Amino acid sequence: MTVNTKTLHYIYVAAVALIVGLFFSYKPTFSFGTVSGTNLEISATQFAIGAFILACAPLLWRARAQLYHTLSLRILSGLALLSTISLLYTPNLTRGVLFTTLLWVITVAWAAIIVSVPILKRYFAPLRLVGFWVVTITAVFAWFQVYAEAMGASTTFTLLPEAYLSGVFGFARPTAFALEPQFLGSLLVAPLLYTAYLEMTRQQTRFSRIVLLLSASALLATISRGAYLATAIGFLLLFAFYAKANIAASFKLISILSATALVTIGLLGFAAHLNQRDSISGEQAILKSVSQLSLGTISIDSAPVLQQPSVAQPALPTSGYVASSTDSRLSMAETALKLWSSTPGTVLFGVGSGGFGTSLHQADSTYPKNSVVNNHYLETLVELGLVGLAVFIGVIGSVLLLLIRDRAWLAVAIITAVTLQWLFFSGSINVLHIWVLLAASVAFIADRKNTVRLKQA
Secondary structure, eight states: EEEOOHHHHHHHHHHHHHHHTTTSSSSSEEEEETTEEEEEEEEHHHHHHHHHHHHHHHHHHHHHHHHHHHHHHHHHHHHHHHHHHHGGGOOOOOHHHHHHHHHHHHHEEEEHHHHHHHHHGGHHHHHHHHHHHEEEEEEEHHHHHHHHHHHHHOOHHHOOOOOGGGTTTTSOOOOOTTHHHHHHHHHHHHHHHHHHHHHHHHOOOHHHHHHHHHHHHHHHHHOOHHHHHHHHHHHHHHHHTTTTTOOOHHHHHHHHHHHHHHHHHHHHHHHHOOOOOOSSHHHHHHHHHHHHHHTSSSSOOTTTOOOOHHHHHHOOTOOOHHHHHHHHHHHHHHHHHHHHTSSHHHHHOOEEEEEEEHHHHHOOOTTTTTOOOOEEEEHHHHHHHHHHHHHHHHHHHHHHHHHHHHHHHHHHHHHOOOHGGGGGGGGGGTTHHHHHHHHHHHHHHHHOOOOOOOOOO
């Protein structure tokens, strides 16, 4: 298939916009109000994905026959079709239509990535440089949020949601341009593991090491247990695949990451020390974070409490662990399973796309219509049943199987990590980068096998 120079330029520019746009998953966002418990919003990420699809439209049409034979794309199309059918019985049609539309957009974007990678791979170096720069800007802004908030800057200036200010830990949990700390952590998993891989295999550059340090420190600052666990699993896989052949470099990487963790702890403690709006000292802030991350198994009862904080800045109990943050998730998961198992129909086909919150509200009015499970696999089970969950897992499984067969171990580590984190939040709108990573993995393997051939005119 021949690609003219003009189309190639459009695709390259759109690819740059997509890489940058992925890190602006919530800020800036254009809001159009709320309907049926659903926020009508369009983010920079969605604009970037739309622009990328349009740029690739000529290739999509000409490569349609080859795309049909891509197994993962066919399974993803089946998931979007199943979601479309579920609109016939969903209790929240507005939310269902939006979720289903997003799935179809993701499906087309997946196809666009597959057809564009064979020509974009020649621009790998400049595209990687763009990625390094946007990760650097994101991480630096995350640390700006921590210290600007510590010095009393307005949320209008820091872009921090009220829920993640310093009143809990003594320092702010950064979100950068994402909605929540855990989404920022999810965005940083791939660049962190990639730059760690470069370090392990002695392919690092000065810039890649900077990205490694910044992404590791910013991710640690999120205090996101889901991001921590996903990253830990990713690193375990990296070491399993590459450490034996790169022992010295692996130990060096461990030293670098350990030093980064210590510096990050010190920076967070110092931010808490600078914050004079509560009584949480730097030492207490760190101890509280450790207690929270350990689910309260590490107690800080002995930590001194200087004075009672103001009403506007409530403190954690001296144990540091907020049990409600875990208990509410476990309780919602149990409630979701009860809702799913209520009838044979819901067991097989769910309550309908986007229908979890409304179905739960109908069963118990104390729950709002915009309730979420905070576990994407469970929410898929409730909304699309066993059939939908099987198809969704089939999408991820088909990608991992393809990568394993091709011995693409770095991609295996990254995909395993980011999809594992879906256990800790619901939805796709704030983690479109995961879908892009899945599609890119398929695209690189497909290109290596020459299943989609493109030439420049």
